Amino acid sequence: MHLPYSFVKHLSIILLNLFVYCNAYTQCSVQTGLPPSNQIFNTASNGLGGRLAANTEDHNWHVTTDSINGVYAPAIVMGNLPPDYYISIWHDCTWISINQSGAHSHDHLYFYKMNFDLPCFTPCGKSYNEEGTFCLSLDLLADNSIYEIYVNGIAQSGNLGGIIPVNDPYHAVSEDIKGKVSVSLCHNWKAGNNSIVVAVASSAPETGILIQASSVLPDNVSNYITDSICEGHSFRLGNENITQKGYTFRTIKTSGGCDSTIVLNLSLKPKAISSVDQSICEGQSYLGHSVAGTYTDTFAAANGCDSIRTLHLSVVSKPDPQIEMTATYCEGDSLILLPGNFLSYLWQDGSTENYYTVKTPGLYSVTVANACGTTTKSTTVSSKACQIVFPSAFTPNKDGKNDYFKVLTHYTFDEYDLVVYNRWGQKVFETKDASKGWDGTFNGKLQSSGSDFIWYCKFKRSGVATEMKGYVVLIL
Template sequence: MTSVCVGRLTLNLALLLCAGVARAQLSAAFNHPDTVCLGAPVTLTNQSTGATSYSWNFCNAYTDTVGNNVPGCPDPALTVYSGATPPAFSYSIPGTYTVCLTATAGAATAQACHPIVVKRAPTIVFGTDTFFCAGQTAVLNAPVSPGIKNTWNTGSDSNQLTITVPGTYSLTSTYYGCTLSQTTTAAELANPSVQLPKDTVFCDSGVLKYTTNQPVTFIWNTGSIADTALVTTSGTYWLQLNERGCTALDSIHCKVVPTHSLTLGKDTSFCGPGRLIYHPQDSVGVTYLWNTGSDSSSTAVLSSGTYTLAYMDTGCTATASIQCTVIPKPHIPFPADTTFCDSGMLRYTTLLPVTYYWNTGATGDSLEVTASGLYKLIADNNGCADTSTIQATVAQAPVVVLPADTTFCGPGVLRYVSPLSVTYSWNTGSASAVTTVTTTGLYTLTVDNSGCTATGTSQVTVKPVPQVDLGNDTAVCLSKPFVLDAGDPGDTYLWQDGSTGQMYAVTQAGAYTVTVTDNGCSASSTIHVSAADVPYITLGGPQPICPGETIVLQANPDTAAYTYTWQDGTTGPTHAVTVPGIYTVTATDACTTYTASVDVQTGVCVVRVPNAFTPNGDGYNDVFRVLGTEVVDQFSLTIYDRWGRTVYASRDKEAGWDGGAYPTGTYVYELHFRYALTGSAYMQKGTILLAR
């Protein structure tokens, strides 16, 4: 019995005896690639068994790359081969080939057939030279197809390779037995450089031109591909340079300004210096420059000639000129007002060929003024005239009469009153009709009547007045000698009772006057003398004191007329006492002395708590202290605020609370103490007022 399978044939022989020999099982089989690359060698391995001969058909059937079954074999190079092991062969046309092996053993056959897909290898598309622009990258693309494996010399197996640095790059691609390779040299190209000038202004229109030695092409956003671009409107203009695919771009803002239409009008003339003024409709951002040097919209015209204005608007300049004639104008230099004493002359002279017209009717260059009034002159130079007015006052000239020589005892007064309404000016600075004379010298007075002046002088001798001063009124001890001294030895003296000595002894109360005369000049002085009071003072009654306490004794009255001396030699109206005893003070004045005493005795000494203190820094009652603590040997003081918080605590009986930064208010204290002599301990509570 025989069975045949396409692809692999197995022939089962029940038991065939031929010449007494048993035969092996017949089968057809071979190893083959499923897919090969076009042109790649195909190797088939025979794995048949039991065959004595073989027949290979390398193109038993063919299907093209679009799926059409093609009868016959399109590759004439393929042949039928008989033999156990076929040589390696290759396909030259892509498609699907069916390869069949027929194994024969005697009359029995077995066949195996397999398809082999032949694919055309992909193409590597990059060339041997690659370029990229500075700052950019280049991308190499490997072929992409199922079954292909790409390997770059960088170690990458990606389908793309990004190049950032120059160098040599190679790709090896394996595809179903085919090996493809390509090497390229990558070079970095320098970008062209372009730098357009700063933003600029064109008047009406302009041309942008860019000059470079670089081997580049030009592209402007105006469409120009030359090295120039025409600018007719304001806007942004850019230029792109291209060199071997590398580009550079720069832009510039251009402002196109219409040139201003400038005219200064017809030629003109001025009477004396004039001014040309140009009034444009729009002067924002405009600058001016006249040929006179003026940089404003106007210029002074000082002389005849051609005047030119350059009008610049955003860098665009328009010019215009005008011919100006300047006719010299007379100038009458009259002061605003003037005064003539009794009479005067107004005069104006000039080298110009002028005619004169006075408001009095006169036509000369001068006019005599004999009366006050407003005078007007017109000077005309060929129609170019000047007019001036002046208020002329005709005033009466004053006179000054002062005494030629005079003498004063001490300061005196010079006086002159004019019958006219004049102003006065003395060389002493006085501006009245009188001046005070304090020193010998020449005194000058100038009087002014509406600008008319007169001056007079007087030689004045000032003699010194004797200096006499008997002093302030005083009270003296009439029991003691008291002598008045008139001073200035050598002068003459006259007292109220007719005595003429320099000294005068006072024996009773009264008014005393002396007149002292020296070189014809006299001076007097008066003093009232009264009897002085006998001093009386007191220190008051006996006073108590406790141990550790200080009291201050005060002498009464306390007056500057007395000097006070205490029993220990100290002076002053007060005396501090710390221990009991008899204390004495003596008061002394100009007449006599008086003594007073006081007995300071030991008082009843107990602990006392003040109810208020004022820590305001004035030095009085600034610290809260418990009094009488010199008699205790144990002490504890705590002070609380209104909420029960401790604000002060101390076991030092000498210490005290200065109030800290706490506000004005009532505070609670708790005091514990023990008397040293009795050993009795006490606790005392109460309130104190802190007042700032």
């Protein structure tokens, strides 16, 4: 009996497709089931809710250097982490590396690989060969940065919105929580054996990686939502307010026994935060403010989110030179006029120093300037006959009157040395600065009221050396 050629050809095609279909699923160790739990993807997990000990092998994750096709060896659980490494709050996750310390030299790519199996079908009969049936969401930190992620040998950076690799990947700082990379891998999985490889770019002196599986996407996704919210706002999902970025999964129970899942991929639009430091002059205003202080204003930014501006406002007074209307100095001496700190100075004789030395009586003036304008002030200076005088008593009771024993003359000395002794010949005070005096203490202790002390003073003025001595009484 001879069958028609067209029938034989059609039957051959059916049998060939059936063989290919059946062969695709003979690779599965489990025909129907759920994907692996999150735990196996966490670096250094012991599979029992805890971490492996430092310097032990992680048999889930293997590592090789410089080539994805290199020889892989079990990764090593790190111990004595560098201080800038993030410490996971998960009890079954910590850092792994090429050795316990992660030490290495030069720039290298390190490839961390895991193999795992997926069943042929989900409990609801959906094939794991179909795109989107299985998604793996990971939080990753690395020293220095995540360079690429491969699913079954296929690079995933094109599916991740350009978040990897970063600029200058060998010198990035991604080992603290600010450098965390969060990804959801939903492409190129298959029924049967799968591999994931994470490539880390690292410069000396150490390297390492921490991986936390934040979620494994359930099968039978009925609604996939991608949206964004402003930082500090929330997204309403059913009866919940979602505020965290990333993937959120919510399961809807159905009467058929196969649950339906809603997936929300939420991103956060950051607040625009700016700080302004501004100075104004008295009588002026800036952005409606005229009093020194810190002001915070909120506006709507171009992305629809709040823009927060903090203004640090200082008010600069108009210049006010610190010169009295009248001043006196001792005959034969001089007086230095110090108006204060300003941008510029102009004295009555055209000089521009920040001080002026008066040697003869008369009228003196200075014009000073700052960012807010100029001010001129004058002083009348006179001279008088002065004597070198020391008090016979003083009252160091901190009332602001006669609290110090010192020379009472306003002369300027070429040299000056004042020494005070108690009745037992102990030196209780000495100074070479005529503006400083004794406060009545010895070794930090105030001396007794009624005690008398002897003092000696040597000084030189206009090249003439003089010595004086006397007694002083301390009165409280």
